Amino acid sequence: MESPVLQPPVATVKTVGKTGVLLVNLGTPDSPSVPDVRKYLREFLMDGRVIDIPYIQRFFLINGIIAPFRAPKSAKVYKQLWSETGSPLKYYGNVVERELQHVLGNDYVVKLAMRYQSPSIQAGLDEFQQLGLRDIVVVPFFPQYASASTGSVYEKVMDIVKSWQVIPAVRFINRFLEHPKFIEGFVQLGRKYMTTYEYDHIIFSYHGLPERQITKGDVAHTVCQFGTCCESFHAQNQHCYRAQCFETTRLLVRELGIPEGKYTTCFQSRLGRTPWIKPYTDDVIRELGAKGIKSVLAFSPSFVADCLETTIEVGVEYKELFEASGGKHWQLVESLNDNPLWIETLVDLVKTA
Structure with a gap:
């Protein structure tokens, strides 16, 4: 009788340490005062990925012209945006930080950071370093990748951790425009308005970028034409910010059932x-007015939290422009903010990073 073949014992892998989750949004001034706004503008616009011109030119342009003259005007606008809870971008960021920490549980440490101003990326990573975390997941709050946003976060994080003696595994979320729950979050918000009013036209307005930054991203120099190249989304243009924005629109339009020609x-x-990159939103608004369009529903799907660019620029300034162009009814669809579907999106992104 043959002796039974003994199987080696199954090794039990014990998880050691926790995972750090760094949530990073663009940033906001510490207050709407002129000095704080000027400080924010200087840090933001001096980033070589935001204004991609030689350092000396950028230094004199920002510190000699833009920050001194733009800060007082921007401070007035920030005062319109500010509420008793402060900046909505930071307020909702703090809420999402708490909610995500609650859902993920004790195996994770969730921290909110801003690419510019506070709470800083440096402070969040310093805390992670002291905790001796197993790994770190960095989640830039930008649905579509761009060098000036997601790329800048990558660069800042890597610049900090490169000096650490012990560098844990660091994983980055590149984009999440295709995530079903991200799309469904905006779809639900849009339907809330579309079921109560029949809009003549739908606008999907995204933050713009200089064309030269899109061209730089086309490393093969064979794809970008600023036209028909964004009519489909494929391997050759998947890293192009403009193409990603058009793809986001297609996904939203499909779920919302919006017919061609109406958006x-x-x-x-x-x-x-x-x-x-074109078309420019203000030009589109004037053209809609000239065509006799009287009502518009406006989405801002490149922002996950309400901020100056959504609440004021799209919600107020573009509304005034639309009415001056002959329009009657303009409605902004708010950002995801602390929507439960946004929290679910983040959980999926962290756990599958």
Whole structure:
């Protein structure tokens, strides 16, 4: 009789340590005062990925022209945005931090950070380093990848951790525009308005970028044409910010059942005289007014929390422009903010990073 073959014991892997989750949004001034706004603008615009011109030119442009002259005007607008809870971008960031920590549980340490100003990425990573975490997941709050947003977060995080003696596994979320729950969150918000009013047109307005930054991203120099190249989403253009925005619109349009010809993808918040990606939102609004469009529902799907660019630029300034162009009814769809579907999206992103 043969002896039974003994199987080696099954090894039990014990999880050691916790996972750090760094949630990173763009940033906001510490207050709407002129000095705090000027400080924020200087840090933000001096980032070489935001204004990608040589350092000396950028230094004199920002510190000699833009920050001194723009800060007082921007401070007035920030005062419109501010509430008793402060900046909505930071307020909702803090709420999401708490909610995500609660859902993920004790195996995770969740921290909110801002790419510019406070709470800083440096402070969040310093705390993670002291805790001796097993690994770190960095979640930039930008649905579509761009060098000036997600890329800047990557660079800042890597610049900090490169000096650590012990560097844990660091994982980055690149984009999440295709995530079903992210899409469903905006779909639910949009339907809330579409079921109570029949809008003549739907606008999907995304933050703009200089065309030169899109061209730089086309490393093969074979894809980007600022036109038909964004009509589909594929391996060759998947890293292009403009293409990602058009794909986001297609996903939302499909779920919302919006027919062709009744919606427009466009880009806002341009700065300076160099060409930015088109079409420009303000030009689209004027054209809609000239065509006799009287009611518009406006989405801002490049922002996950309400901020200056959504509440004021799209919600107030574009509303005034639309009415001046002959329109009657303009409605902004709010951002995801602390929507439960946004929390669920983040849970999925962290656990499958």
